[in-house]
Amino acid sequence: MAVLLNIPVLSMLLLLFTTSIPKAQSTVVDVVAKYGAKADEKTDLSTPLLNAWKEACASTTPSKIVIPKGTYRLSRASLDGPCKSAIELQVSGIIKAPADPSAFKDPNWVVFNHVDHLTISGGGVFDGQGAAVWGKNNCAKNKYCAALPINLRFNYVSNAIVQGITTKDSKQFHVNVLGCRNFTFQHFTVSAPENSINTDGIHIGRSNGVKVLDTNIKTGDDCVSLGDGSKNVIVERVTCGPGHGISVGSLGKFNDEEPVSGIFVRNCTLSNTMNGVRVKTWPDSHPGSATDMHFEDIILNNVGNPILIDQEYCPWNLCNLKVPSRIKLSNISFKKIRGTSSTQQAVRLVCSRGLPCDRVELADIDITYKGPGGPATSECTNVKPRTSGKQNPPACSSPAKRTGA
Numbered sequence: 001m002a003v004l005l006n007i008p009v010l011s012m013l014l015l016l017f018t019t020s021i022p023k024a025q026s027t028v029v030d031v032v033a034k035y036g037a038k039a040d041e042k043t044d045l046s047t048p049l050l051n052a053w054k055e056a057c058a059s060t061t062p063s064k065i066v067i068p069k070g071t072y073r074l075s076r077a078s079l080d081g082p083c084k085s086a087i088e089l090q091v092s093g094i095i096k097a098p099a100d101p102s103a104f105k106d107p108n109w110v111v112f113n114h115v116d117h118l119t120i121s122g123g124g125v126f127d128g129q130g131a132a133v134w135g136k137n138n139c140a141k142n143k144y145c146a147a148l149p150i151n152l153r154f155n156y157v158s159n160a161i162v163q164g165i166t167t168k169d170s171k172q173f174h175v176n177v178l179g180c181r182n183f184t185f186q187h188f189t190v191s192a193p194e195n196s197i198n199t200d201g202i203h204i205g206r207s208n209g210v211k212v213l214d215t216n217i218k219t220g221d222d223c224v225s226l227g228d229g230s231k232n233v234i235v236e237r238v239t240c241g242p243g244h245g246i247s248v249g250s251l252g253k254f255n256d257e258e259p260v261s262g263i264f265v266r267n268c269t270l271s272n273t274m275n276g277v278r279v280k281t282w283p284d285s286h287p288g289s290a291t292d293m294h295f296e297d298i299i300l301n302n303v304g305n306p307i308l309i310d311q312e313y314c315p316w317n318l319c320n321l322k323v324p325s326r327i328k329l330s331n332i333s334f335k336k337i338r339g340t341s342s343t344q345q346a347v348r349l350v351c352s353r354g355l356p357c358d359r360v361e362l363a364d365i366d367i368t369y370k371g372p373g374g375p376a377t378s379e380c381t382n383v384k385p386r387t388s389g390k391q392n393p394p395a396c397s398s399p400a401k402r403t404g405a
């Protein structure tokens, strides 16, 4: 009896005890309450955000910067580490960039430099307001495109998570990841129309251990592009479209490029994209390599060039096709790739005449094409893929359309 009576008392005591234990208190810095930010779309968020960042970055315990709901204007922000402890940036508001590109002196809008243990959360939006510049681009002829600001840049950021955030209508790439380690995007959204030129969703380069998970990308260029030095990258449960697909490269254009290795693209769905999964390298390139790249469980809905290795990548004819690519490609697999193609050439593996591809595998391919010219085709040049399972179209059945000579 005594024991029974004591249970509620005991649990009361326990409750009191546990609630009175101080939690590892994190510093919370609200840009509106503390630093005078205004969600009026006029007042520049730049100074309040920078002041909040300085306070958070100097904190020796984990801290959180809060940008509450509302719409803000932000001219630009460079949020620099190293910081004394972990930082979370909780963005619940909509942050808009100046629409006029002349407001930017360099291709940056929001930049994170040298931060360890960064979290970005809150369901908010970074809106680059790029619509006015897309029509004016002539990326082939001048440097206009490269000079436009990128919505979010992460330079040398490690142990980071970016979740539940949207990047919208960037003037250039939406996200650029450079020199990062252990970096995860989860439930991330990229949103821009099909006609937004050069607006790659997430571009990754010279980084190790980047994951892009459960992410929805609609944009006018590659949904995810993996540049030189991308290592151990996982792209999983990503939907892409409109967009130009998921790609490795282009590689070989510049001197001193780092090798690419360990790329896993799994369980992704591409819809109405210009390309599916591809690896592209420039002809007459600098030497380099890309190995261990695996594409598996990919669903295609009306996708152009669904499976593509293109070692004669030469947009705007700005290269010399007579000299083969010097990028060595090896250990590449395309498995369980199925759906519909919008181009007759569904599988196109064009490897370098100088350095044929090694250990390429096609397994369980089922791609249909219902346009003029007959069923889907598959072309292989300077590569002899290992095949298994279903092969629709029959592997390497069509003659090469272009020789590169």
Ligand SMILES: *[C@@H]1O[C@H](CO)[C@@H](O)[C@H](O)[C@H]1NC(C)=O
Binding pocket: 117, 118, 158, 159, 160, 161, 182
């Ligand atoms: C990777 O980063 C996450 C997020 O900061 C962290 O929880 C995890 O421990 C890190 N992993 C490694 C291996 O450091």
Ligand SMILES: *[C@@H]1O[C@H](CO)[C@@H](O)[C@H](O)[C@H]1NC(C)=O
Binding pocket: 266, 267, 296, 297
């Ligand atoms: C894709 O997702 C399905 C269902 O969750 C799972 O069974 C399969 O293993 C996944 N494929 C890969 C390559 O991870």
Ligand SMILES: *[C@@H]1O[C@H](CO)[C@@H](O)[C@H](O)[C@H]1NC(C)=O
Binding pocket: 262, 292, 293, 331, 359
């Ligand atoms: C191919 O890549 C996979 C994944 O990185 C790796 O486990 C495997 O050892 C590689 N195969 C060869 C022959 O290098």
